[in-house]
Amino acid sequence: MPLVSLKNVTKIYANGVTALQSLTRDFEAGSFTVVIGPSGAGKSTLLRTINGLETPSAGEVHVDGQPVTHRDLRSIRAKIGMVFQEFNLVDRLNVMTNVLAGRLAHRHWSWSLGYLFSKSDYEMAHQALDRVGLVDKAWSRADQLSGGQRQRVGIARAICQQPRLILADEPVASLDPGSAVEVMDLLAGICREDGIAVVANLHQLDLTKRYADRVIALRAGRVIYDGKVINMDDATFKEIYESNKDTHGKRHEHTDLVLAHA
Amino acid sequence: MAMNVDFQPLPRKPANFIPIWLCAVCAILYAMSWHLSLSFGDLVSGIGDTGDYISQFFHPDFSLGHKYVWLMIETVCTALWGTAIACIVALVLSPLAASTLTPHPLIYRATREVLNFMRAMPDMLLALMLVSAIGLGPLPGAFALGIHTAGFLGKFYSELLERVPRGRYEALAATGAGFVQTTMIAGYPSILREMAGYTFYIFDRNIRMASVLGLVGAGGIGLELESTLGFFLYNKASAIIIIIFATLFVVDALSSTIRRRLT
Numbered sequence: 258m259p260l261v262s263l264k265n266v267t268k269i270y271a272n273g274v275t276a277l278q279s280l281t282r283d284f285e286a287g288s289f290t291v292v293i294g295p296s297g298a299g300k301s302t303l304l305r306t307i308n309g310l311e312t313p314s315a316g317e318v319h320v321d322g323q324p325v326t327h328r329d330l331r332s333i334r335a336k337i338g339m340v341f342q343e344f345n346l347v348d349r350l351n352v353m354t355n356v357l358a359g360r361l362a363h364r365h366w367s368w369s370l371g372y373l374f375s376k377s378d379y380e381m382a383h384q385a386l387d388r389v390g391l392v393d394k395a396w397s398r399a400d401q402l403s404g405g406q407r408q409r410v411g412i413a414r415a416i417c418q419q420p421r422l423i424l425a426d427e428p429v430a431s432l433d434p435g436s437a438v439e440v441m442d443l444l445a446g447i448c449r450e451d452g453i454a455v456v457a458n459l460h461q462l463d464l465t466k467r468y469a470d471r472v473i474a475l476r477a478g479r480v481i482y483d484g485k486v487i488n489m490d491d492a493t494f495k496e497i498y499e500s501n502k503d504t505h506g507k508r509h510e511h512t513d514l515v516l517a518h519a
Numbered sequence: 520m521a522m523n524v525d526f527q528p529l530p531r532k533p534a535n536f537i538p539i540w541l542c543a544v545c546a547i548l549y550a551m552s553w554h555l556s557l558s559f560g561d562l563v564s565g566i567g568d569t570g571d572y573i574s575q576f577f578h579p580d581f582s583l584g585h586k587y588v589w590l591m592i593e594t595v596c597t598a599l600w601g602t603a604i605a606c607i608v609a610l611v612l613s614p615l616a617a618s619t620l621t622p623h624p625l626i627y628r629a630t631r632e633v634l635n636f637m638r639a640m641p642d643m644l645l646a647l648m649l650v651s652a653i654g655l656g657p658l659p660g661a662f663a664l665g666i667h668t669a670g671f672l673g674k675f676y677s678e679l680l681e682r683v684p685r686g687r688y689e690a691l692a693a694t695g696a697g698f699v700q701t702t703m704i705a706g707y708p709s710i711l712r713e714m715a716g717y718t719f720y721i722f723d724r725n726i727r728m729a730s731v732l733g734l735v736g737a738g739g740i741g742l743e744l745e746s747t748l749g750f751f752l753y754n755k756a757s758a759i760i761i762i763i764f765a766t767l768f769v770v771d772a773l774s775s776t777i778r779r780r781l782t
Contacts, residue, residue: 308693310689310692310693330695331695331697332695333695334692334693334694334695335694335695337693338693338694339690339693339694341686341689341690343684343686345684345686345687345689345690346687346690347687347704347705347708347709348709349708349709349711350704350708354704358690358691358694358696358704358705359694361691361694361695361696361697361700361704362694362695362696364700366697366698366699366700367699369696369699369700369703369704370699370703372703372704411690414690414694418694418695
């Protein structure tokens with residue numbers, strides 16, 4: 258059974274924009290998937306429907322065999338870490354508390370009134386910080402860190418959830434090339450060592466080639482390529498980002514071909 | 520010289536209505552003063568009397584100073600309790616009234632209306648009602664101030680919570696955190712500094728208000744001020760006003776120090 262499965266998922270926003278069109282895909286544990294495509298192709302929406310930040314207009318999403326519905330959102334989200342382009346840390350809290358936020362799904366709400374966490378939560382957060390190499394910054398305020406460090410705190414927060422899946426929404430888009438490689442190395446390491454699935458949105462061909470086990474290309478809410486990164490050359494990548502409407506039909510044939518290989 | 524020939528002509532200048540609006544405002548103000556039969560002539564002819572009146576304030580009589588200071592402390596305590604009640608009520612209600620945090624749009628609307636209602640109830644009226652309900656003293660004053668200013672603080676806090684980048688709430692929601700957890704971890708810490716500023720403003724306002732709540736029997740220095748003025752004891756009234764002013768000065772200095780430290 259796949260870890261994540263999307264069946265005929267369609268998302269139409271209130272303003273009439275169709276972000277996903279009847280998308281059906283599975284994601285396996287232990288695999289690093291990179292989603293590429295021009296802005297507005299539906300990459301973020303794809304990620305956000307998996308953890309229920311967006312509700313599909315039609316179709317079903319299952320994570321770990323559980324349907325993603327409003328009722329079970331807490332237990333499903335507990336299994337899914339998410340990393341954001343803008344890090345989304347709480348600036349005025351220290352790094353430790355930001356990482357401990359990954360344990361909230363397992364604690365009663367009343368604990369948060371006193372910012373209380375259990376000893377085991379602190380141990381997990383400590384471990385997570387050790388993994389991203391920021392133990393010495395544990396008591397620094399989040400806004401005193403550099404961009405790369407802040408994204409590593411974001412990843413530590415995700416690790417602290419002990420997730421089955423990490424969703425990374427353009428995790429390196431606000432980082433310099435050096436920090437970007439650091440962050441991608443971390444994500445790839447977690448994916449490999451812990452055997453969890455990572456789904457990341459990227460714009461950079463070099464990083465995609467270096468880290469992806471599987472590439473999914475989206476355009477206008479449809480999958481136009483799905484397969485191993487090895488089968489992609491620069492020309493294919495360029496074509497994905499070209500705004501030529503005519504390619505839709507052609508690429509579908511090609512996609513089917515690649516799928517048969519994969 | 521012939522330079523401007525090559526220029527593309529400017530599009531038509533948009534009409535400017537500001538002078539018309541200014542004239543309209545002046546006309547309305549004049550009409551109102553006429554309707555209320557406000558006479559500025561009286562103001563000018565009364566300057567002599569006003570000056571006489573004010574000059575008496577320059578000789579404050581502190582013979583009952585210790586009593587005034589004690590009453591002022593009671594006034595500050597009333598204001599402090601009122602602000603504390605307002606702060607607690609606002610902390611509970613504001614996340615419900617913040618569009619980006621609220622658990623349900625209906626709760627959002629309902630809480631907004633509750634806050635509007637609190638703001639709409641004048642604290643003087645509330646104090647009058649509470650004095651008749653629970654008796655004379657600073658307690659009804661504190662509750663009156665608390666209920667009225669909870670409406671303000673609730674609105675201020677909720678607007679601050681709405682200005683926090685939505686992504687921070689989403690990041691918490693994505694971990695599986697609930698409404699209270701998201702508010703406590705991502706909401707309040709993000710707005711702490713601005714929250715302190717508004718709360719001190721309300722405290723300052725409550726001290727000024729508590730200074731007159733005594734008029735309806737709700738404790739504090741107000742009753743004393745009223746009776747000195749009633750007996751034309753301007754020297755004593757002047758001493759009371761100076762004490763109120765000094766208190767507000769200290770509170771203001773304190774609030775700006777604390778706000779500077781909260782970065």
